[in-house]
Amino acid sequence: CQTFVQLLDVSREEAASDDAYKAMTAMGILSSLQTLVMAVHNNEPMMTTLESPCGGVCALVLQHSVIDFYEETFGLISQMTAQRVSPAMWQLFGLVHECFTRDGFDYFVEMVPCLHNYITVDTAGFLSNPQNVRAVYSMCEKILEEQDGEDSQCHACKILEVILLQCRGNIDDLLPQIVKVALERVTKEIKTFLCRSMCLQVVIAAMYCNPAVVLDVLQKLTMPPTGEPVIGQFFTQWFQQSGTIRGIHNRKVGILTLCSLLSNGSRSLPAAIAERIGQIMPATLNLFGGLDKAYKDRALREAEDTDEEEEIEDDDDVEEGEAELDSDEDEVDEEGQEYIEDLATRAANHLDDELDDDEDVELDFYETPLDDEDIDEYGQFKTTLLGMMNFRLSARPRPGGI
Numbered sequence: 001c002q003t004f005v006q007l008l009d010v011s012r013e014e015a016a017s018d019d020a021y022k023a024m025t026a027m028g029i030l031s032s033l034q035t036l037v038m039a040v041h042n043n044e045p046m047m048t049t050l051e052s053p054c055g056g057v058c059a060l061v062l063q064h065s066v067i068d069f070y071e072e073t074f075g076l077i078s079q080m081t082a083q084r085v086s087p088a089m090w091q092l093f094g095l096v097h098e099c100f101t102r103d104g105f106d107y108f109v110e111m112v113p114c115l116h117n118y119i120t121v122d123t124a125g126f127l128s129n130p131q132n133v134r135a136v137y138s139m140c141e142k143i144l145e146e147q148d149g150e151d152s153q154c155h156a157c158k159i160l161e162v163i164l165l166q167c168r169g170n171i172d173d174l175l176p177q178i179v180k181v182a183l184e185r186v187t188k189e190i191k192t193f194l195c196r197s198m199c200l201q202v203v204i205a206a207m208y209c210n211p212a213v214v215l216d217v218l219q220k221l222t223m224p225p226t227g228e229p230v231i232g233q234f235f236t237q238w239f240q241q242s243g244t245i246r247g248i249h250n251r252k253v254g255i256l257t258l259c260s261l262l263s264n265g266s267r268s269l270p271a272a273i274a275e276r277i278g279q280i281m282p283a284t285l286n287l288f289g290g291l292d293k294a295y296k297d298r299a300l301r302e303a304e305d306t307d308e309e310e311e312i313e314d315d316d317d318v319e320e321g322e323a324e325l326d327s328d329e330d331e332v333d334e335e336g337q338e339y340i341e342d343l344a345t346r347a348a349n350h351l352d353d354e355l356d357d358d359e360d361v362e363l364d365f366y367e368t369p370l371d372d373e374d375i376d377e378y379g380q381f382k383t384t385l386l387g388m389m390n391f392r393l394s395a396r397p398r399p400g401g402i
Helices: 002-014 020-040 044-063 067-080 087-102 105-120 123-128 130-146 150-166 172-186 193-209 211-220 230-240 248-264 277-323 329-357 377-395
Strands: none
Touching: 020 044, 020 067, 044 067, 044 087, 067 087, 067 105, 087 105, 087 130, 105 123, 105 130, 105 150, 123 130, 130 150, 130 172, 150 172, 150 193, 172 193, 172 211, 193 211, 193 230, 193 248, 211 230, 211 248, 230 277, 248 277, 248 377, 277 377
């Protein structure tokens, strides 16, 4: 750590002049720390030992605004908080927020893995200080309002969704602001389908957490320039896009939210939804159709990955055996070329499969409690339908009744 401090002083003062070599050495130290942490991440005593030097190095970079090292620093913080968030790592959270507000605005995407860990790995610690929630929200709000890049905005929406689902029931006071900032972004120009769907996904997740609060917000917000409540337009757009929603997670959240709305019954729903009650079931079936395909595609990819790993092991065994035998050099080269071409073809096909299914892999990496396999959306839908049937039967007038 002391060596890094010395190098940091040089790189900070002379970065544009003579000592680029020492700046590169400092970068190498950060990369080496990342490699070391990756190697021992399952060894808790060793990780505890590394907290002090790693935390000290990260703090220096953030405090002194050494922008050239931001990417590696956020990567190191993400690694150090992947399984537990110690008090020392929580001190870095404040520095990350300060860095964002000062000069790290353009590095938000690199910060997202750290933020996800702080929210999900130590949720109790995250919620213990209301300023933590406000800090992350303010970062996402700034990105959605001021950042031009839609990639950053998609990541901001994902973090807002993670907060909603991870902290469900603990941040209801913030729900109106989250819904508002997401919907305001939708009213502006959007170039990509992913950005639009992620903004809508934030509202859907908020509705899953607390339908009453979100429906009230949707009735109060108005659409420019007509001044009509946004609620009707929102549900129309959501139901119309139900067949184009991508990803297992997004479909699953949509289904569970629609189940929540159906459980309330049409009498308790706002008029704008009651008028569209007949669209809820088709939208739910669209989501289930896409979800079923997505589950099958994922299972197929996992099976292919397993087969490829077994083939690689078999090929290694064959190569070891062939090494003991004399063979024609040209023949070996030809077989090697064919093998490489075969791998390239498989990789291209695998990529095509992922693009065809359009599973938003990078954003799906940031998991929430709803991604737990114990959450059974099929069972929940069945329970919802049975509840609706029982409600209707109980609401019928009994023969001979008054």
